[in-house]
Amino acid sequence: MPAKRSPARRPTMKDIARRAGVSESAVSFALNGRPGVSEVTRERVRRVAEQLGWRPSTAARALSGEGAATVGLVLARPADTLGVDSFFLQLVSGIQEVLAERHLGLLFQVVEDVPDECAVYRRWWAEHRVDGVLVVDPRTDDPRPDLLDELGLPAVVIGGAPDERHSGLSTVWADDAGAMASVVEGLYALGHRRIVHIAGLSGLAHTERRIRTLRAEARRRGLTGVESITTDYSDAEGAAVTRRVLDSAAPPTALIYDNDVMALAGVATATELGFSVPADVSVVAWEDSALCRMVRPWLSALSRDTMEFGRTAACELTALLDGGPARTVRVPVPRLIERESTGAARGA
Amino acid sequence: MPAKRSPARRPTMKDIARRAGVSESAVSFALNGRPGVSEVTRERVRRVAEQLGWRPSTAARALSGEGAATVGLVLARPADTLGVDSFFLQLVSGIQEVLAERHLGLLFQVVEDVPDECAVYRRWWAEHRVDGVLVVDPRTDDPRPDLLDELGLPAVVIGGAPDERHSGLSTVWADDAGAMASVVEGLYALGHRRIVHIAGLSGLAHTERRIRTLRAEARRRGLTGVESITTDYSDAEGAAVTRRVLDSAAPPTALIYDNDVMALAGVATATELGFSVPADVSVVAWEDSALCRMVRPWLSALSRDTMEFGRTAACELTALLDGGPARTVRVPVPRLIERESTGAARGA
DNA sequence: CAGCCGTACTAAAGCGCTTTAGGCTGCTTC
DNA sequence: GAAGCAGCCTAAAGCGCTTTAGTACGGCTG
Numbered sequence: 117m118p119a120k121r122s123p124a125r126r127p128t129m130k131d132i133a134r135r136a137g138v139s140e141s142a143v144s145f146a147l148n149g150r151p152g153v154s155e156v157t158r159e160r161v162r163r164v165a166e167q168l169g170w171r172p173s174t175a176a177r178a179l180s181g182e183g184a185a186t187v188g189l190v191l192a193r194p195a196d197t198l199g200v201d202s203f204f205l206q207l208v209s210g211i212q213e214v215l216a217e218r219h220l221g222l223l224f225q226v227v228e229d230v231p232d233e234c235a236v237y238r239r240w241w242a243e244h245r246v247d248g249v250l251v252v253d254p255r256t257d258d259p260r261p262d263l264l265d266e267l268g269l270p271a272v273v274i275g276g277a278p279d280e281r282h283s284g285l286s287t288v289w290a291d292d293a294g295a296m297a298s299v300v301e302g303l304y305a306l307g308h309r310r311i312v313h314i315a316g317l318s319g320l321a322h323t324e325r326r327i328r329t330l331r332a333e334a335r336r337r338g339l340t341g342v343e344s345i346t347t348d349y350s351d352a353e354g355a356a357v358t359r360r361v362l363d364s365a366a367p368p369t370a371l372i373y374d375n376d377v378m379a380l381a382g383v384a385t386a387t388e389l390g391f392s393v394p395a396d397v398s399v400v401a402w403e404d405s406a407l408c409r410m411v412r413p414w415l416s417a418l419s420r421d422t423m424e425f426g427r428t429a430a431c432e433l434t435a436l437l438d439g440g441p442a443r444t445v446r447v448p449v450p451r452l453i454e455r456e457s458t459g460a461a462r463g464a
Numbered sequence: 465m466p467a468k469r470s471p472a473r474r475p476t477m478k479d480i481a482r483r484a485g486v487s488e489s490a491v492s493f494a495l496n497g498r499p500g501v502s503e504v505t506r507e508r509v510r511r512v513a514e515q516l517g518w519r520p521s522t523a524a525r526a527l528s529g530e531g532a533a534t535v536g537l538v539l540a541r542p543a544d545t546l547g548v549d550s551f552f553l554q555l556v557s558g559i560q561e562v563l564a565e566r567h568l569g570l571l572f573q574v575v576e577d578v579p580d581e582c583a584v585y586r587r588w589w590a591e592h593r594v595d596g597v598l599v600v601d602p603r604t605d606d607p608r609p610d611l612l613d614e615l616g617l618p619a620v621v622i623g624g625a626p627d628e629r630h631s632g633l634s635t636v637w638a639d640d641a642g643a644m645a646s647v648v649e650g651l652y653a654l655g656h657r658r659i660v661h662i663a664g665l666s667g668l669a670h671t672e673r674r675i676r677t678l679r680a681e682a683r684r685r686g687l688t689g690v691e692s693i694t695t696d697y698s699d700a701e702g703a704a705v706t707r708r709v710l711d712s713a714a715p716p717t718a719l720i721y722d723n724d725v726m727a728l729a730g731v732a733t734a735t736e737l738g739f740s741v742p743a744d745v746s747v748v749a750w751e752d753s754a755l756c757r758m759v760r761p762w763l764s765a766l767s768r769d770t771m772e773f774g775r776t777a778a779c780e781l782t783a784l785l786d787g788g789p790a791r792t793v794r795v796p797v798p799r800l801i802e803r804e805s806t807g808a809a810r811g812a
Numbered sequence: 813c814a815g816c817c818g819t820a821c822t823a824a825a826g827c828g829c830t831t832t833a834g835g836c837t838g839c840t841t842c
Numbered sequence: 843g844a845a846g847c848a849g850c851c852t853a854a855a856g857c858g859c860t861t862t863a864g865t866a867c868g869g870c871t872g
Contacts, residue, residue, distance in 0.1 A: 171590035176828035178523035224572040242519035351754045524858035
């Protein structure tokens with residue numbers, strides 16, 4: 117029962133060749149579906165390989181120009197910020213699903229900031245480690261697309277804006293603008309006129325898109341008590357900002373939070389301050405998760421299929437690796453799930 | 465501004481050799497700190513390499529027997545279970561910190577179950593992809609240690625019990641038993657006699673350890689209204705079990721939840737049923753996170769430094785890769801942070 | 813001054829795979 | 843009946859690195 121210490125050598129193509137009585141090249145042809153071997157030989161080689169439990173060495177493959185069979189994903193977030201965030205694991209989970217199918221590995225790294233992230237790309241590229249990368253949290257004035265383009269590393273930007281300037285980059289994006297517009301429309305219909313958007317990290321492309329759209333929608337309707345305030349996504353800042361805006365002379369009647377964590381913290385804070393949700397103030401969370409059904413009132417939230425988002429991104433990347441053209445694909449607009457935290461504005 | 469399509473060839477040792485006017489082997493010696501070159505040559509080679517931006521190709525390195533400079537981590541959880549869980553990203557974050565220092569990559573994969581996980585290990589091993597792995601969520605009767613031992617793949621088990629049977633495996637573990645004992649002791653001191661433990665996944669080593677300890681502590685004190693109920697860690701099951709136990713004739717006065725998500729769901733459920741926390745029922749969460757301070761009452765929780773846990777594990781693995789002996793190291797016992805959700809038992 | 817040794821370096825093989833350039837059959841074609 | 847041509851297969855080079863074996867040279871010894 118205690119396992120024996122067997123050195124357990126991995127079989128190589130040479131072993132297969134010997135056992136099958138053919139040359140190594142024949143084995144290579146056979147196993148890769150290339151012409152140059154008869155069907156019966158091919159089958160025999162396949163059987164031997166199978167029986168020996170052979171798997172190609174990625175190192176050797178990579179070295180002979182086939183690529184590393186690996187894609188990279190780096191997360192640039194200060195370590196403590198990535199605590200309670202369902203988004204990433206879900207996304208990764210979706211990504212994996214399609215990568216696993218193709219036997220592609222996922223090299224994962226978390227770093228502090230974007231410059232570090234760029235350094236990682238350079239290193240991965242120089243070390244031949246990855247065939248392509250998935251870029252998350254695109255920013256306004258992002259240096260990463262230029263870098264990846266320069267390195268010739270295929271990439272798909274997740275959540276970016278459509279980008280025609282970079283030939284090797286695909287983009288998978290959600291229509292934040294449309295979602296924001298529909299949320300504002302809904303709140304407006306409920307009588308809300310003073311709306312505060314507790315946004316995420318300033319500089320993130322989607323944050324800025326949401327802010328711009330909110331502003332535009334407000335202007336279009338002649339609303340003046342509308343603003344966006346950026347945060348670091350943490351519950352602490354979410355609570356602090358909530359406290360601040362509710363403490364003002366003319367507090368907002370609706371709050372839009374850029375993630376579920378802040379929304380939760382916001383509701384708790386509002387309640388503490390004596391505001392009743394949704395009677396005094398409506399709350400909507402941008403990002404749905406179990407959290408939203410874990411407090412009363414249940415949070416109305418913008419929901420989207422994050423795993424599917426990941427799957428789509430991974431598909432685009434594999435397409436790129438197969439030599440396909442860069443594309444821009446839009447995933448469905450997040451839908452607003454109305455639960456208990458939104459209601460008519462007081463006095464409307 | 466639109467990036468130019470430069471093929472951007474990676475420099476190789478041959479390039480360095482040419483520029484420095486020495487042989488490739490000299491370059492190798494110089495760059496790897498091996499004897500056989502003079503100091504001045506070594507320095508010259510280093511400068512040329514630097515200036516060319518050279519980085520060793522991991523593929524080539526791996527092929528010539530140096531290992532893949534990569535460690536693996538696979539997460540065996542049904543995709544939807546890993547939603548709201550701060551634990552993993554934190555752990556990974558800590559792991560990365562020490563891996564990055566040594567320029568080791570982290571190959572990451574999420575799969576459905578343990579058999580799939582084993583298949584991944586076999587594949588990684590056969591494909592020469594990783595030099596070692598980190599194993600999480602050890603189980604009772606776990607097939608993984610035997611497998612890894614057989615493959616000769618260095619590994620550290622995170623959260624396992626000490627294990628002397630496997631020579632290549634290190635273990636990093638937290639003293640769940642001690643923590644459980646202290647929690648029970650605290651609750652007992654507050655007058656609690658009927659305690660229910662809403663546990664995590666049955667079959668996980670630490671789940672079983674906690675359950676065993678709880679039972680032992682109860683017996684020692686002659687308590688009869690004490691039990692553990694296993695769940696899938698989800699808020700849904702947490703809520704369901706809470707509802708069930710509180711609905712009984714003699715409901716418990718204290719609840720111990722194996723994660724923060726279930727604890728939160730539990731508090732919400734209890735409140736809904738008309739139980740006041742902590743007046744009617746005390747709640748403690750096993751695993752502290754921002755969540756615990758996001759609802760009122762704030763949750764008392766067992767807190768530990770998860771990033772540090774990850775760091776420790778990664779250190780052990782690098783030690784193993786350096787040829788060190790397998791070890792068993794214990795991380796600090798989780799500390800109970802008393803917040804608002806625990807109090808004296810009613811009538812005590 | 814032959815013989816020896818240590819230092820600084822080079823040549824070449826090998827890791828496991830892909831791929832190009834042949835080689836050898838046996839068949840058609842004029 | 844010789845040239846041409848498939849079809850099937852092998853030999854060998856090459857990917858970028860490490861490592862072993864070997865060479866050249868200067869200085870030491872006896």
